[in-house]
Amino acid sequence: MITVAGKNVQPGDVGSYPSGSLEAGILSVMARSTEKYSYSSLEELRFKLRLRKETVAASNELARSGLRFAVFRDSACNPAYWTRTLDGGFRLKHGAEPAKAIRDIFTNGSSYATECATAMMIVFYGALLNVYGDRKFNEVFPRISLMNWRRLDRYLRGVGMIEKHPDYFPGDRRYFMNPDVDPLVPQWQGENVIDLGNRLYYGHGVGIQPAGGIIESLNRNRAEDADQSAYLMDGAGRPDFQSLAALAT
Amino acid sequence: MIDRRAGGNRLDSIRKRQGNSPCREYFKFLPEPASLELINDPELSFATFFILLPLVREKIPDENLSVRDRTAANLCGIIQNSKKANGDFLRPAYNESTHEALRWIFTTGADDDGLGEDFDHLLDIAAGILEKKYHDADILPKLVRMIFRRGKKGAYLHDLVWALYQSRDPKGLELAAEHLKSPNENEAELAQTLLHLKPQSNTPKARRKLYGSYLHWLEENSPYLYFTGENFNESSTPNACSVDLGAKYLYRKISHGTRRPATPLTEFEQNCLTCFANAPDEEKEFLAQFSQKMRAKDPAYWNRWIRYPLQRQIETAHHGGEGHI
Numbered sequence: 064m065i066t067v068a069g070k071n072v073q074p075g076d077v078g079s080y081p082s083g084s085l086e087a088g089i090l091s092v093m094a095r096s097t098e099k100y101s102y103s104s105l106e107e108l109r110f111k112l113r114l115r116k117e118t119v120a121a122s123n124e125l126a127r128s129g130l131r132f133a134v135f136r137d138s139a140c141n142p143a144y145w146t147r148t149l150d151g152g153f154r155l156k157h158g159a160e161p162a163k164a165i166r167d168i169f170t171n172g173s174s175y176a177t178e179c180a181t182a183m184m185i186v187f188y189g190a191l192l193n194v195y196g197d198r199k200f201n202e203v204f205p206r207i208s209l210m211n212w213r214r215l216d217r218y219l220r221g222v223g224m225i226e227k228h229p230d231y232f233p234g235d236r237r238y239f240m241n242p243d244v245d246p247l248v249p250q251w252q253g254e255n256v257i258d259l260g261n262r263l264y265y266g267h268g269v270g271i272q273p274a275g276g277i278i279e280s281l282n283r284n285r286a287e288d289a290d291q292s293a294y295l296m297d298g299a300g301r302p303d304f305q306s307l308a309a310l311a312t
Numbered sequence: 313m314i315d316r317r318a319g320g321n322r323l324d325s326i327r328k329r330q331g332n333s334p335c336r337e338y339f340k341f342l343p344e345p346a347s348l349e350l351i352n353d354p355e356l357s358f359a360t361f362f363i364l365l366p367l368v369r370e371k372i373p374d375e376n377l378s379v380r381d382r383t384a385a386n387l388c389g390i391i392q393n394s395k396k397a398n399g400d401f402l403r404p405a406y407n408e409s410t411h412e413a414l415r416w417i418f419t420t421g422a423d424d425d426g427l428g429e430d431f432d433h434l435l436d437i438a439a440g441i442l443e444k445k446y447h448d449a450d451i452l453p454k455l456v457r458m459i460f461r462r463g464k465k466g467a468y469l470h471d472l473v474w475a476l477y478q479s480r481d482p483k484g485l486e487l488a489a490e491h492l493k494s495p496n497e498n499e500a501e502l503a504q505t506l507l508h509l510k511p512q513s514n515t516p517k518a519r520r521k522l523y524g525s526y527l528h529w530l531e532e533n534s535p536y537l538y539f540t541g542e543n544f545n546e547s548s549t550p551n552a553c554s555v556d557l558g559a560k561y562l563y564r565k566i567s568h569g570t571r572r573p574a575t576p577l578t579e580f581e582q583n584c585l586t587c588f589a590n591a592p593d594e595e596k597e598f599l600a601q602f603s604q605k606m607r608a609k610d611p612a613y614w615n616r617w618i619r620y621p622l623q624r625q626i627e628t629a630h631h632g633g634e635g636h637i
Contacts, residue, residue, distance in 0.1 A: 134395055135468050136429045150468040180545060211470070212548030223548030238546045246440035246478070247394045247401060249471050253545050283399030286445075296546075 065093050066101045067108060077108055085119060085260055086112040089232050098229040103305075110308035114194055115234030121169075121189035122257040122265035125182060128172025132179075132268035134250050135210075139176040141167055145209075152181065152210025161204050162197040165189055179255040180211030182267030183236050186257055187219055187302060190234075195311065203310055218303045218310075225298035233260030235299035239274075241281040243289030251284035258299070321355045323364065332363045339364050340371075347371060352378040358417045359424035362388070362431055383413035391437045392430065406445050414438045415451065422454045425461065436471035443479040452479060456487040463502040470544040473506065477552045480539040480568040482530060485553070489530070492523040508551045532604070535565040560600040561588045563607040563614075587622050595626055602629040 065072045074080075074090035081087065089112060093100045102108040133139065135151025144164035145153040153175075155164055165188045168175050188207065192200045208214040212223030222236050231237070239254040254277055256264035265271050269280045274295050281293035327335035339347055351361065351368055361368070361381065365388060374382055387404055394401040404410050418438040425435055439455055442448040455476055462469040476484045491503035497514050504511060504522075512522050536559040542550035559566045562581050564573045577585070591599055607614040617625060 134433075135470070136433050137395065149466045178545075211544060213544070215548060220548070225547050240541060240546065242541050245401075245403060246444040246475075247391065247403065247437060248397050249437070249440050249474055250395075252474060252543065255546070280398070284397070284401075287403060300547075 064096065064099050065090070065108070066099060067105055068103060069101075072105075072108075077105060077112075080112075085116050085233050088260060089115060092230050092232065096230050106312070107305065107308045110194070110311055111304045114190055114302070114304065114307065115232060117190035117193045118186060118234035118257060119259050121186045121193065122259055123271070124169050125172070125186055125189065125267070126265050126271055128169050130168065130172035130182065130185075130267065131176035133176035135178055137176065138178070138181075139174070141171060141174040143167070148208075148210070150210060150213075151177070152208060152214070153177075154209075155207040160197075160201060161207055162192055162200045164207065165192050165200075177209075177267070178211070178250060179267040179269075181209050183222065183255045183257065183300075184209050184211075184215075184219070186265075187222055187236075191307070199311070218307050220303070222300040222302050225296060225300050227298050228301075231258060231299050233258050235301060237264065237299050238296045239266070239277050239281055239293050240296050241285065241293040243285045243291045244281070245284060245286040245289075248284050251281055253293075254281060321350060321353050321357070321360070323350050323360045324355070324357050327360045327363065335360065336364060336367060339367055344371070348376055352381060354380075356420075357424070358384065358421035359427055359431065362421070362427070362434070379409050380413050380416055383409045384417055387413055387417070387438075388434060391434055394437075395433070406441075411442070411446050411448070414442050414446075415448065418442060418451055419454060422458055425458055426465070426467070432468070436468075436475070439472055439475035440478065443475040447479060447481065449479065449481055449483055452476070452481065452484045452487055455479075456484060456491075459488075459506075460491050460499055460502065464496070464499060474543045474545070476506070477539060477541075477543055477550070482534045482537055482553075482568070486527070486530060489523060489526050492526060493519050505549065506552070508549060532601075533560065536560040536604075537568055538566060538571040539568055555600075557596050557600040558585050558588055561585075561596075561603045563604055584618055591622055591626065599626060599629055 074087065074094050077090055078086070080090065138147060138151040140147050140153040144156055144159045144167050146156055148154050155161060165185070168185050169189055188204070195203065203218070204216060207216070215223050225238055235258045237256050237258050239256065241251055241253050244252045254266040254269055256266040256277065259265055259271065262273050263271055264274060264277060266277055269277050278293045323335055323339060326338050342350070350356065351364070351372065361384065365385060368377070368381070368385065377385065387410065390402050390404055418435060421431070421435050421438070425432060435458070439451065442451055455472060459469050459472045459476065462472065476488070485507060488503055488506045491499050494500045494503070495516065500514060500519050501511070507526060509522065509526065512518050533555045536556045537553045538556055539553045540551060542552055544550060553568070556566055556571055559573065562577070562584060564577070564581070566573050588596070588599065603614070603618065606617060617628060620628065
C-alpha cells in the first residue's frame with residue numbers, strides 16, 4: 064500500500080509512467096505489498112523513483128566504463144581528482160570538483176581499478192549526480208571518500224548496512240554471500256551488486272548477470288571441500304531517500 | 313656452522329640493522345654452503361626470506377631447501393598469482409607442512425607488517441588460510457594486535473578482520489574486546505565496530521564499563537554463539553556472531569561454525585524448542601536468559617519449569633522463578 068500525506072494513493076496518481084517502465088514496476092510492487100509505503104509528498108515519492116532509475120542507469124554506465132577490477136592493495140585512480148589512501152580507497156583531492164571527479168570515473172574508467180564494494184558507492188554517487196546536477200551535487204557532497212562502507216557520507220550510510228525488507232526493488236544494493244570461499248581468494252568472499260530489475264544484477268568484476276550467473280562465478284572460487292553454495296542474502300542497503308529528497312528541493 | 317654468539321640469524325640482523333639491499337648483497341655473494349645454512353635456519357624470519365626469495369630461487373636448487381622454505385616459496389607464488397584469479401587458481405595442498413609454513417610466514421612476518429603491499433598481502437592471506445582452514449587459535453593474539461596496528465595507521469585491514477571472524481573462536485572476540493579500554497578513541501571505536509557494539513560515550517569510565525559488560529555478555533553467551541559470516545565486504549557494521557537463543561534456552565552448547573549441538577537434540581528438547589519458537593519475539597531473549605541462569609543455579613527446579621506451558625514459563629520467569637532466583 065502507498066500513502067502520501069496520510070492518504071492512500073494508486074500508482075496512476077503518482078505520474079504517467081509507461082507500462083513496463085522501471086517506475087511503473089516499482090509502484091506496482093509497492094501498491095500490492097502488505098507493507099505500508101508512506102511519503103510526505105508526491106515529490107518525495109517521485110524523487111525516490113527517479114533515484115532508483117538513475118541508480119540502474121549508472122550501473123549500466125559503470126559496467127561499460129572500462130573500470131577494472133583489482134583487490135584494494137592494487138587499486139588505482141586518476142590522480143588528477145583522487146588521492147589513493149593507504150587502505151586502497153580514493154579520497155577526493157583538495158580543490159577537485161566532486162561532480163567532475165565522479166564523472167571522470169564513468170568516462171575514464173580504465174584509469175581506475177577497485178573492488179566491488181567501492182563500485183557500488185561510485186554507482187550511487189553517479190546516480191545522485193544525474194539527479195541533482197553539478198551545482199547541487201557539489202554542494203551536498205563537498206568531500207567524497209570511496210572505499211567500501213567505512214567512510215560513508217551520512218546520506219549514504221544506509222547503503223553500507225544490509226537490512227531485511229518486505230520487498231526489494233531495482234536500485235537496491237544487494238549481497239551474494241560465498242560462505243565456502245577458498246581463503247586464497249578472499250576477494251570472492253561475496254559480491255556486492257545493484258539490483259537492475261528484470262532479475263538482473265550488476266556486480267563489478269562479474270558484470271551484468273542473473274543471480275544464477277553470479278552464484279556460478281562465486282562457486283568457482285570456493286574451497287575444494289566446499290559443501291555450501293553462494294547465495295543471495297535476504298537484505299538490501301539503501302540510501303536515505305527521504306533526506307536526499309529534501310535536499311533536492 | 314652458523315655463529316650464534318650474536319643471537320638470531322645473520323641475514324635477519326643485516327636486514328634489520330642495514331636494510332634490504334645490504335642484506336641482498338651479502339646473500340648474493342655468500343658461498344652456497346653458508347647461504348643454504350642461513351636460509352634453512354629455523355631462526356630465520358619470513359620477512360628476510362621474502363626479500364631474498366628471487367635470489368634464493370636463482371641460487372639454491374629447490375631440493376636443497378628445507379621443507380619449510382620450499383613450502384613457503386611455493387605458497388608465495390600461489391598467493392601472488394591468485395590476486396587476479398577467477399576460479400582458475402592453483403590451490404596448495406592444505407596439509408601439515410602448509411600449516412607449518414603459513415604459521416612461520418604469519419608469526420615471524422607479523423613484526424614486519426608494512427614492509428610492502430605484496431608482503432602485507434601474503435600476511436593477509438596466510439592469516440585467512442590459518443583461520444578458515446586450520447582454525448589456528450595460537451595466532452589470534454598476533455592477528456588482533458595487527459588489526460589494531462593497521463587501524464591506527466589507516467592501513468588496509470579487511471582481510472585480517474575476515475580472518476579473525478573465520479576463526480569462529482570467541483577467544484578472538486575477547487582479545488579484540490581488550491581494545492575497548494584503549495585511551496585512544498579511534499582504537500576503542502574500531503573495537504566497538506568489530507564487536508558490533510553501539511557507539512558509546514567515549515570517556516575512559518564508559519570504555520571500562522563497556523569492556524566489563526561485553527566480557528560478562530561473552531562469558532554468558534559463549535556456548536551459544538555462532539558466527540554469521542558477515543564481514544566488512546558486505547557491511548559497515550558486520551554482526552560477526554549472534555546468540556542462538558534456542559540453544560541458550562535449552563542450555564545446549566553449539567558449534568560456533570555450524571550452529572549444531574554436539575549431539576542431536578532429544579525428542580523432548582525438540583518439543584521444548586517448538587514451544588520456545590512460539591514465544592513472542594520480545595520475550596525470547598529474556599526467556600532464554602532466565603532458562604540458562606536457572607539451569608546453572610537449580611537444575612531440579614529448571615527441570616520442572618521447562619515442562620510448564622509457555623505462558624506459565626514466561627509468567628514465572630517474570631516473577632523470578634517462584635523464588636528460585
